[in-house]
Amino acid sequence: MEAGTGRLDVPAVVAASLAIADADGLENLSMRRLASRLSVTPMAIYHHVRDKGELLDLMADESLRALPPLVASAPWDSALEDLFLGFHRLYLAHPALAQIMTQRPLEGPHAIAVGEQVLTVLSAAGIDDDTAASAFISIVNYTIGASLYRTSRSSSRLPERRRFGRISAADAPRAHGLRQTMAALAVDEGQFLDGLRRLLASYRMDAAAAPARPTTARAPAG
Protein backbone atom coordinates (compact mmCIF):
# COMPACT_ATOMS: atom_id res chain seq x y z
CA MET A 1 0.00 0.00 0.00
CA GLU A 2 0.91 3.68 -0.23
CA ALA A 3 3.16 2.75 -3.12
CA GLY A 4 4.23 4.85 -6.06
CA THR A 5 6.06 7.74 -4.44
CA GLY A 6 9.30 5.89 -4.73
CA ARG A 7 11.14 7.71 -1.97
CA LEU A 8 10.62 7.69 1.75
CA ASP A 9 10.72 10.82 3.88
CA VAL A 10 9.94 11.83 7.44
CA PRO A 11 6.50 13.36 6.80
CA ALA A 12 5.38 10.19 5.01
CA VAL A 13 6.66 8.03 7.86
CA VAL A 14 4.89 10.16 10.47
CA ALA A 15 1.64 10.23 8.51
CA ALA A 16 1.63 6.48 8.08
CA SER A 17 2.34 6.01 11.77
CA LEU A 18 -0.63 8.16 12.74
CA ALA A 19 -2.84 6.28 10.32
CA ILE A 20 -1.92 2.94 11.86
CA ALA A 21 -2.35 4.23 15.42
CA ASP A 22 -5.73 5.74 14.57
CA ALA A 23 -6.95 2.57 12.94
CA ASP A 24 -5.61 -0.07 15.31
CA GLY A 25 -4.33 1.71 18.40
CA LEU A 26 -0.86 2.76 19.50
CA GLU A 27 -0.20 -0.71 20.89
CA ASN A 28 -0.39 -2.07 17.35
CA LEU A 29 1.98 0.45 15.83
CA SER A 30 5.20 -1.43 15.18
CA MET A 31 8.18 -0.62 13.02
CA ARG A 32 7.43 -3.75 11.01
CA ARG A 33 3.78 -2.93 10.42
CA LEU A 34 4.80 0.59 9.49
CA ALA A 35 7.39 -0.71 7.06
CA SER A 36 4.96 -3.01 5.35
CA ARG A 37 2.39 -0.21 4.98
CA LEU A 38 5.11 1.88 3.35
CA SER A 39 6.14 -1.05 1.13
CA VAL A 40 9.60 -0.97 2.51
CA THR A 41 11.90 -3.02 4.67
CA PRO A 42 11.79 -2.36 8.43
CA MET A 43 15.32 -1.08 8.38
CA ALA A 44 14.58 1.56 5.77
CA ILE A 45 12.69 3.55 8.40
CA TYR A 46 15.76 3.75 10.60
CA HIS A 47 17.38 5.90 8.00
CA HIS A 48 14.88 8.70 8.68
CA VAL A 49 14.28 8.22 12.37
CA ARG A 50 16.69 7.17 15.06
CA ASP A 51 14.37 4.74 16.79
CA LYS A 52 10.75 4.18 17.70
CA GLY A 53 10.91 6.69 20.52
CA GLU A 54 11.90 9.48 18.17
CA LEU A 55 9.08 8.47 15.86
CA LEU A 56 6.60 8.87 18.72
CA ASP A 57 8.01 12.32 19.55
CA LEU A 58 7.57 13.37 15.94
CA MET A 59 3.98 12.11 15.85
CA ALA A 60 3.07 14.04 18.98
CA ASP A 61 4.69 17.29 17.99
CA GLU A 62 3.86 17.24 14.31
CA SER A 63 0.15 16.76 14.96
CA LEU A 64 0.02 20.03 16.90
CA ARG A 65 0.11 21.78 13.52
CA ALA A 66 -3.58 20.94 13.26
CA LEU A 67 -4.44 22.94 16.38
CA PRO A 68 -6.57 26.03 15.65
CA PRO A 69 -4.39 29.02 16.57
CA LEU A 70 -5.18 31.05 19.64
CA VAL A 71 -7.43 34.01 18.80
CA ALA A 72 -5.64 37.02 20.24
CA SER A 73 -8.62 39.35 19.91
CA ALA A 74 -10.85 37.33 22.25
CA PRO A 75 -10.86 37.75 26.06
CA TRP A 76 -7.99 35.75 27.51
CA ASP A 77 -10.12 33.20 29.32
CA SER A 78 -12.32 32.35 26.37
CA ALA A 79 -9.24 32.26 24.13
CA LEU A 80 -7.69 29.66 26.43
CA GLU A 81 -10.95 27.75 26.65
CA ASP A 82 -11.02 27.47 22.86
CA LEU A 83 -7.38 26.48 22.68
CA PHE A 84 -7.67 23.63 25.19
CA LEU A 85 -10.95 22.50 23.70
CA GLY A 86 -8.96 22.21 20.49
CA PHE A 87 -6.42 20.06 22.33
CA HIS A 88 -9.16 17.87 23.68
CA ARG A 89 -10.70 17.37 20.26
CA LEU A 90 -7.33 16.61 18.75
CA TYR A 91 -6.70 13.94 21.37
CA LEU A 92 -10.12 12.43 20.84
CA ALA A 93 -9.48 12.25 17.11
CA HIS A 94 -6.03 10.73 17.70
CA PRO A 95 -5.97 8.91 21.05
CA ALA A 96 -2.41 7.79 20.45
CA LEU A 97 -1.19 11.37 20.84
CA ALA A 98 -2.50 11.73 24.38
CA GLN A 99 -0.97 8.38 25.24
CA ILE A 100 2.41 9.43 23.88
CA MET A 101 2.31 12.64 25.91
CA THR A 102 1.98 10.66 29.11
CA GLN A 103 5.15 8.74 28.39
CA ARG A 104 7.48 11.24 26.78
CA PRO A 105 7.79 14.89 27.72
CA LEU A 106 6.74 16.85 24.66
CA GLU A 107 9.40 19.39 23.80
CA GLY A 108 9.17 19.76 20.06
CA PRO A 109 8.96 23.13 18.31
CA HIS A 110 5.18 23.14 17.98
CA ALA A 111 4.63 22.25 21.62
CA ILE A 112 6.94 25.04 22.72
CA ALA A 113 5.19 27.51 20.44
CA VAL A 114 1.83 26.67 22.02
CA GLY A 115 3.29 26.98 25.50
CA GLU A 116 4.71 30.37 24.65
CA GLN A 117 1.31 31.56 23.45
CA VAL A 118 -0.44 30.40 26.61
CA LEU A 119 2.13 32.00 28.91
CA THR A 120 1.91 35.26 26.98
CA VAL A 121 -1.86 35.37 27.25
CA LEU A 122 -1.80 34.66 30.98
CA SER A 123 0.82 37.32 31.54
CA ALA A 124 -1.10 39.91 29.55
CA ALA A 125 -4.10 39.11 31.73
CA GLY A 126 -2.11 40.33 34.70
CA ILE A 127 -1.17 36.95 36.15
CA ASP A 128 2.33 36.79 37.58
CA ASP A 129 4.95 34.50 36.10
CA ASP A 130 4.92 31.80 38.76
CA THR A 131 1.14 31.54 38.78
CA ALA A 132 1.09 31.49 34.97
CA ALA A 133 3.55 28.61 34.85
CA SER A 134 1.55 26.72 37.44
CA ALA A 135 -1.73 27.43 35.64
CA PHE A 136 -0.33 26.22 32.35
CA ILE A 137 0.79 22.93 33.87
CA SER A 138 -2.47 22.31 35.73
CA ILE A 139 -4.64 23.05 32.71
CA VAL A 140 -2.57 20.83 30.46
CA ASN A 141 -2.70 18.06 33.05
CA TYR A 142 -6.45 18.32 33.36
CA THR A 143 -6.86 18.33 29.59
CA ILE A 144 -4.73 15.23 29.11
CA GLY A 145 -6.41 13.40 31.97
CA ALA A 146 -9.88 14.20 30.68
CA SER A 147 -8.95 13.22 27.12
CA LEU A 148 -7.48 9.91 28.22
CA TYR A 149 -10.58 9.25 30.27
CA ARG A 150 -12.85 9.73 27.30
CA THR A 151 -10.74 7.73 24.87
CA SER A 152 -10.21 4.87 27.30
CA ARG A 153 -13.98 4.56 27.50
CA SER A 154 -14.70 4.96 23.82
CA SER A 155 -16.63 1.91 22.70
CA SER A 156 -14.06 0.94 20.08
CA ARG A 157 -11.26 0.26 22.56
CA LEU A 158 -12.95 -1.25 25.56
CA PRO A 159 -11.26 -4.45 26.68
CA GLU A 160 -13.77 -7.12 27.50
CA ARG A 161 -14.25 -7.13 31.24
CA ARG A 162 -13.85 -10.52 32.70
CA ARG A 163 -12.63 -10.75 36.23
CA PHE A 164 -14.84 -8.09 37.77
CA GLY A 165 -18.61 -8.23 37.70
CA ARG A 166 -20.83 -5.23 37.19
CA ILE A 167 -21.24 -2.72 39.96
CA SER A 168 -23.84 -3.89 42.46
CA ALA A 169 -26.65 -1.88 44.04
CA ALA A 170 -25.97 -3.52 47.39
CA ASP A 171 -22.25 -2.74 47.71
CA ALA A 172 -22.32 0.72 46.13
CA PRO A 173 -25.82 2.19 45.96
CA ARG A 174 -24.76 5.67 44.90
CA ALA A 175 -22.29 4.55 42.26
CA HIS A 176 -24.90 2.10 41.06
CA GLY A 177 -27.58 4.76 40.83
CA LEU A 178 -25.26 7.13 38.97
CA ARG A 179 -23.95 4.47 36.60
CA GLN A 180 -25.81 5.76 33.58
CA THR A 181 -25.09 9.40 34.41
CA MET A 182 -21.37 8.64 34.62
CA ALA A 183 -21.42 6.64 31.41
CA ALA A 184 -23.07 9.56 29.63
CA LEU A 185 -20.53 12.04 31.03
CA ALA A 186 -17.69 9.85 29.80
CA VAL A 187 -18.60 10.65 26.21
CA ASP A 188 -19.70 14.23 26.74
CA GLU A 189 -17.64 17.21 25.65
CA GLY A 190 -19.61 19.34 28.10
CA GLN A 191 -18.12 17.35 30.96
CA PHE A 192 -14.63 18.32 29.80
CA LEU A 193 -15.66 21.95 29.35
CA ASP A 194 -17.18 22.16 32.82
CA GLY A 195 -13.94 21.23 34.57
CA LEU A 196 -11.88 23.43 32.26
CA ARG A 197 -14.13 26.42 33.00
CA ARG A 198 -13.85 25.84 36.73
CA LEU A 199 -10.08 26.00 36.49
CA LEU A 200 -10.15 29.08 34.28
CA ALA A 201 -12.59 30.80 36.61
CA SER A 202 -10.18 30.20 39.46
CA TYR A 203 -7.31 31.85 37.59
CA ARG A 204 -9.63 34.70 36.64
CA MET A 205 -9.66 35.59 40.31
CA ASP A 206 -5.85 35.79 40.32
CA ALA A 207 -6.01 38.05 37.29
CA ALA A 208 -8.58 40.31 38.94
CA ALA A 209 -6.48 40.58 42.08
CA ALA A 210 -3.46 41.77 40.09
CA PRO A 211 -3.07 45.17 38.46
CA ALA A 212 -4.08 44.97 34.79
CA ARG A 213 -1.13 45.17 32.46
CA PRO A 214 -0.84 46.59 28.95
CA THR A 215 -0.49 43.73 26.48
CA THR A 216 2.85 44.93 25.13
CA ALA A 217 4.21 41.62 26.30
CA ARG A 218 7.92 42.07 25.96
CA ALA A 219 9.51 38.81 26.88
CA PRO A 220 10.91 37.99 30.29
CA ALA A 221 11.50 41.66 30.93
CA GLY A 222 15.02 42.82 30.43
Place this chain on the structure above:
Amino acid sequence: MEAGTGRLDVPAVVAASLAIADADGLENLSMRRLASRLSVTPMAIYHHVRDKGELLDLMADESLRALPPLVASAPWDSALEDLFLGFHRLYLAHPALAQIMTQRPLEGPHAIAVGEQVLTVLSAAGIDDDTAASAFISIVNYTIGASLYRTSRSSSRLPERRRFGRISAADAPRAHGLRQTMAALAVDEGQFLDGLRRLLASYRMDAAAAPARPTTARAPAG
Protein backbone atom coordinates in the same frame (compact mmCIF):
# COMPACT_ATOMS: atom_id res chain seq x y z
CA MET B 1 14.21 -15.60 42.78
CA GLU B 2 11.23 -15.48 45.12
CA ALA B 3 11.60 -19.24 45.39
CA GLY B 4 10.61 -21.50 48.22
CA THR B 5 6.87 -20.90 48.53
CA GLY B 6 6.26 -23.80 46.22
CA ARG B 7 2.83 -22.80 45.01
CA LEU B 8 1.73 -19.87 42.89
CA ASP B 9 -1.29 -17.74 43.67
CA VAL B 10 -2.86 -14.51 42.44
CA PRO B 11 -1.52 -12.21 45.19
CA ALA B 12 2.02 -13.44 44.55
CA VAL B 13 1.63 -12.89 40.82
CA VAL B 14 0.27 -9.37 41.33
CA ALA B 15 2.98 -8.46 43.83
CA ALA B 16 5.74 -9.66 41.52
CA SER B 17 4.21 -7.73 38.63
CA LEU B 18 4.21 -4.52 40.62
CA ALA B 19 7.78 -5.10 41.70
CA ILE B 20 8.92 -5.49 38.09
CA ALA B 21 6.94 -2.46 36.92
CA ASP B 22 8.33 -0.34 39.76
CA ALA B 23 11.88 -1.38 39.07
CA ASP B 24 11.96 -1.32 35.29
CA GLY B 25 8.76 0.35 34.08
CA LEU B 26 5.49 -1.03 32.82
CA GLU B 27 6.93 -1.36 29.32
CA ASN B 28 9.33 -3.98 30.65
CA LEU B 29 6.72 -6.04 32.43
CA SER B 30 6.27 -9.16 30.33
CA MET B 31 4.69 -12.50 31.10
CA ARG B 32 8.05 -14.13 30.51
CA ARG B 33 9.98 -11.81 32.82
CA LEU B 34 7.29 -12.29 35.42
CA ALA B 35 7.49 -16.05 35.06
CA SER B 36 11.24 -16.12 35.46
CA ARG B 37 11.03 -13.92 38.59
CA LEU B 38 8.54 -16.41 40.01
CA SER B 39 10.78 -19.33 38.99
CA VAL B 40 8.04 -20.74 36.89
CA THR B 41 7.20 -21.36 33.25
CA PRO B 42 5.38 -18.52 31.41
CA MET B 43 2.33 -20.69 30.97
CA ALA B 44 1.96 -21.33 34.70
CA ILE B 45 0.78 -17.73 35.12
CA TYR B 46 -2.09 -18.30 32.74
CA HIS B 47 -3.59 -20.67 35.21
CA HIS B 48 -4.23 -17.82 37.64
CA VAL B 49 -4.92 -14.99 35.26
CA ARG B 50 -6.72 -15.08 31.93
CA ASP B 51 -4.27 -12.87 30.08
CA LYS B 52 -1.97 -9.90 30.50
CA GLY B 53 -4.89 -7.48 30.42
CA GLU B 54 -6.52 -9.10 33.40
CA LEU B 55 -3.21 -8.98 35.22
CA LEU B 56 -3.03 -5.21 34.66
CA ASP B 57 -6.59 -4.80 35.96
CA LEU B 58 -5.67 -6.70 39.08
CA MET B 59 -2.55 -4.63 39.65
CA ALA B 60 -4.52 -1.37 39.38
CA ASP B 61 -7.38 -2.40 41.62
CA GLU B 62 -5.41 -4.35 44.19
CA SER B 63 -3.04 -1.47 44.85
CA LEU B 64 -5.95 0.72 45.95
CA ARG B 65 -5.90 -1.25 49.20
CA ALA B 66 -2.93 0.91 50.19
CA LEU B 67 -4.97 4.14 49.96
CA PRO B 68 -5.49 5.84 53.33
CA PRO B 69 -9.23 5.68 54.00
CA LEU B 70 -11.31 8.84 53.77
CA VAL B 71 -11.62 10.53 57.18
CA ALA B 72 -15.33 10.98 57.68
CA SER B 73 -14.99 13.36 60.60
CA ALA B 74 -13.14 16.04 58.61
CA PRO B 75 -14.85 18.74 56.53
CA TRP B 76 -15.79 17.26 53.17
CA ASP B 77 -13.42 19.35 51.11
CA SER B 78 -10.36 18.65 53.19
CA ALA B 79 -11.34 14.98 53.35
CA LEU B 80 -11.38 14.87 49.55
CA GLU B 81 -8.14 16.80 49.35
CA ASP B 82 -6.47 14.18 51.53
CA LEU B 83 -7.97 11.32 49.59
CA PHE B 84 -6.79 12.54 46.20
CA LEU B 85 -3.42 13.51 47.58
CA GLY B 86 -3.24 9.87 48.62
CA PHE B 87 -4.02 8.86 45.04
CA HIS B 88 -1.33 11.15 43.76
CA ARG B 89 1.26 9.74 46.12
CA LEU B 90 0.26 6.20 45.25
CA TYR B 91 0.73 6.93 41.54
CA LEU B 92 4.07 8.55 42.15
CA ALA B 93 5.21 5.51 44.10
CA HIS B 94 3.89 3.18 41.38
CA PRO B 95 3.84 5.01 38.04
CA ALA B 96 2.62 1.89 36.27
CA LEU B 97 -0.74 2.17 38.02
CA ALA B 98 -1.53 5.59 36.57
CA GLN B 99 -0.50 4.33 33.15
CA ILE B 100 -2.79 1.33 33.43
CA MET B 101 -5.70 3.55 34.43
CA THR B 102 -5.35 5.49 31.19
CA GLN B 103 -5.71 2.37 29.12
CA ARG B 104 -8.27 0.25 30.94
CA PRO B 105 -11.33 1.55 32.73
CA LEU B 106 -10.85 0.66 36.38
CA GLU B 107 -13.91 -1.14 37.64
CA GLY B 108 -12.64 -3.47 40.31
CA PRO B 109 -14.13 -3.72 43.78
CA HIS B 110 -11.68 -1.34 45.45
CA ALA B 111 -12.11 1.30 42.77
CA ILE B 112 -15.86 1.15 43.12
CA ALA B 113 -15.63 1.39 46.91
CA VAL B 114 -13.57 4.56 46.63
CA GLY B 115 -16.01 6.02 44.12
CA GLU B 116 -18.89 5.28 46.45
CA GLN B 117 -17.15 7.08 49.29
CA VAL B 118 -16.47 10.16 47.20
CA LEU B 119 -20.03 10.35 45.90
CA THR B 120 -21.40 9.96 49.41
CA VAL B 121 -19.24 12.78 50.74
CA LEU B 122 -20.21 15.11 47.91
CA SER B 123 -23.86 14.34 48.40
CA ALA B 124 -23.70 14.92 52.14
CA ALA B 125 -22.12 18.29 51.39
CA GLY B 126 -25.32 19.25 49.61
CA ILE B 127 -24.12 18.80 46.04
CA ASP B 128 -26.72 17.35 43.70
CA ASP B 129 -26.20 13.96 42.06
CA ASP B 130 -25.34 15.15 38.56
CA THR B 131 -22.83 17.69 39.81
CA ALA B 132 -21.33 15.10 42.17
CA ALA B 133 -20.83 12.64 39.31
CA SER B 134 -19.27 15.34 37.18
CA ALA B 135 -17.04 16.53 40.02
CA PHE B 136 -15.83 13.02 40.71
CA ILE B 137 -14.84 12.50 37.09
CA SER B 138 -13.10 15.87 36.75
CA ILE B 139 -11.13 15.47 39.95
CA VAL B 140 -10.02 11.96 39.04
CA ASN B 141 -9.02 13.16 35.58
CA TYR B 142 -7.00 16.01 36.99
CA THR B 143 -5.32 13.71 39.50
CA ILE B 144 -4.33 11.18 36.88
CA GLY B 145 -3.12 13.84 34.47
CA ALA B 146 -1.02 15.54 37.14
CA SER B 147 0.42 12.23 38.33
CA LEU B 148 1.38 11.18 34.82
CA TYR B 149 2.97 14.56 34.28
CA ARG B 150 5.17 14.20 37.30
CA THR B 151 6.17 10.61 36.65
CA SER B 152 6.88 11.21 32.97
CA ARG B 153 9.32 13.89 34.06
CA SER B 154 10.94 11.98 36.89
CA SER B 155 14.64 11.81 36.21
CA SER B 156 14.73 8.03 36.20
CA ARG B 157 12.54 7.61 33.13
CA LEU B 158 13.48 10.47 30.87
CA PRO B 159 14.22 9.29 27.34
CA GLU B 160 17.30 10.94 25.96
CA ARG B 161 16.13 13.81 23.80
CA ARG B 162 17.65 13.69 20.42
CA ARG B 163 15.73 15.24 17.60
CA PHE B 164 14.69 18.45 19.30
CA GLY B 165 17.14 20.97 20.66
CA ARG B 166 16.67 22.88 23.87
CA ILE B 167 14.12 25.64 24.04
CA SER B 168 15.59 28.87 22.68
CA ALA B 169 15.31 32.36 24.16
CA ALA B 170 14.73 33.80 20.70
CA ASP B 171 11.78 31.64 19.63
CA ALA B 172 10.05 31.40 23.00
CA PRO B 173 11.29 34.04 25.44
CA ARG B 174 8.66 33.42 28.10
CA ALA B 175 8.89 29.65 28.02
CA HIS B 176 12.66 30.04 28.08
CA GLY B 177 12.57 32.37 31.07
CA LEU B 178 10.23 30.08 32.97
CA ARG B 179 12.12 26.90 32.12
CA GLN B 180 13.54 26.42 35.59
CA THR B 181 10.29 27.38 37.30
CA MET B 182 8.42 24.79 35.24
CA ALA B 183 11.05 22.15 35.88
CA ALA B 184 10.72 22.77 39.62
CA LEU B 185 6.92 22.59 39.48
CA ALA B 186 7.13 19.25 37.67
CA VAL B 187 8.53 17.62 40.81
CA ASP B 188 6.53 19.62 43.34
CA GLU B 189 3.63 18.16 45.27
CA GLY B 190 2.44 21.71 45.95
CA GLN B 191 1.80 22.16 42.25
CA PHE B 192 -0.58 19.21 42.31
CA LEU B 193 -2.27 20.48 45.46
CA ASP B 194 -2.79 23.96 44.02
CA GLY B 195 -4.82 22.71 41.08
CA LEU B 196 -6.73 20.23 43.25
CA ARG B 197 -7.67 23.01 45.67
CA ARG B 198 -8.86 25.25 42.86
CA LEU B 199 -11.22 22.52 41.68
CA LEU B 200 -12.45 21.79 45.19
CA ALA B 201 -13.02 25.50 45.84
CA SER B 202 -15.17 25.63 42.75
CA TYR B 203 -17.36 22.77 43.95
CA ARG B 204 -17.52 24.40 47.37
CA MET B 205 -19.50 27.15 45.72
CA ASP B 206 -22.00 24.59 44.41
CA ALA B 207 -22.32 23.18 47.90
CA ALA B 208 -22.90 26.61 49.39
CA ALA B 209 -25.60 27.38 46.84
CA ALA B 210 -27.51 24.23 47.77
CA PRO B 211 -29.44 23.65 51.01
CA ALA B 212 -27.22 21.86 53.50
CA ARG B 213 -28.21 18.28 54.11
CA PRO B 214 -27.94 16.16 57.24
CA THR B 215 -25.10 13.67 56.84
CA THR B 216 -27.34 10.64 57.44
CA ALA B 217 -25.69 9.04 54.41
CA ARG B 218 -26.54 5.41 55.13
CA ALA B 219 -24.97 2.96 52.73
CA PRO B 220 -21.44 1.61 53.29
CA ALA B 221 -21.68 2.43 56.96
CA GLY B 222 -23.47 -0.14 59.09
Place this chain on the structure above:
DNA sequence: ACCTGAACACCGTTCAAGT
Protein backbone atom coordinates in the same frame (compact mmCIF):
# COMPACT_ATOMS: atom_id res chain seq x y z
C1' DA C 1 22.61 8.50 0.80
C1' DC C 2 19.31 5.18 0.86
C1' DC C 3 17.77 0.63 1.06
C1' DT C 4 17.90 -4.76 1.69
C1' DG C 5 18.72 -9.36 4.22
C1' DA C 6 19.92 -12.07 7.78
C1' DA C 7 20.29 -12.48 12.48
C1' DC C 8 19.65 -11.79 17.75
C1' DA C 9 17.18 -11.51 21.72
C1' DC C 10 12.95 -10.78 22.81
C1' DC C 11 7.24 -10.76 22.99
C1' DG C 12 1.87 -13.01 24.16
C1' DT C 13 -0.58 -16.96 23.62
C1' DT C 14 -2.38 -21.73 21.89
C1' DC C 15 -2.18 -26.45 22.11
C1' DA C 16 -0.93 -30.96 23.79
C1' DA C 17 0.97 -33.30 27.35
C1' DG C 18 2.45 -34.53 31.97
C1' DT C 19 1.33 -35.20 37.34
Place this chain on the structure above:
DNA sequence: ACCTGAACACCGTTCAAGT
Protein backbone atom coordinates in the same frame (compact mmCIF):
# COMPACT_ATOMS: atom_id res chain seq x y z
C1' DA D 1 -5.93 -28.56 39.46
C1' DC D 2 -1.64 -27.06 38.42
C1' DC D 3 2.40 -26.96 35.76
C1' DT D 4 5.78 -27.94 31.64
C1' DG D 5 7.49 -27.91 26.61
C1' DA D 6 7.26 -26.92 22.07
C1' DA D 7 5.55 -24.07 18.71
C1' DC D 8 3.49 -19.86 16.14
C1' DA D 9 3.31 -15.38 14.82
C1' DC D 10 5.02 -11.55 16.23
C1' DC D 11 8.46 -7.51 18.30
C1' DG D 12 12.91 -3.55 18.06
C1' DT D 13 17.36 -3.18 16.61
C1' DT D 14 22.41 -4.31 15.11
C1' DC D 15 25.45 -5.43 11.66
C1' DA D 16 27.11 -6.22 7.05
C1' DA D 17 26.18 -5.67 2.50
C1' DG D 18 24.36 -3.86 -1.79
C1' DT D 19 23.50 0.40 -5.16
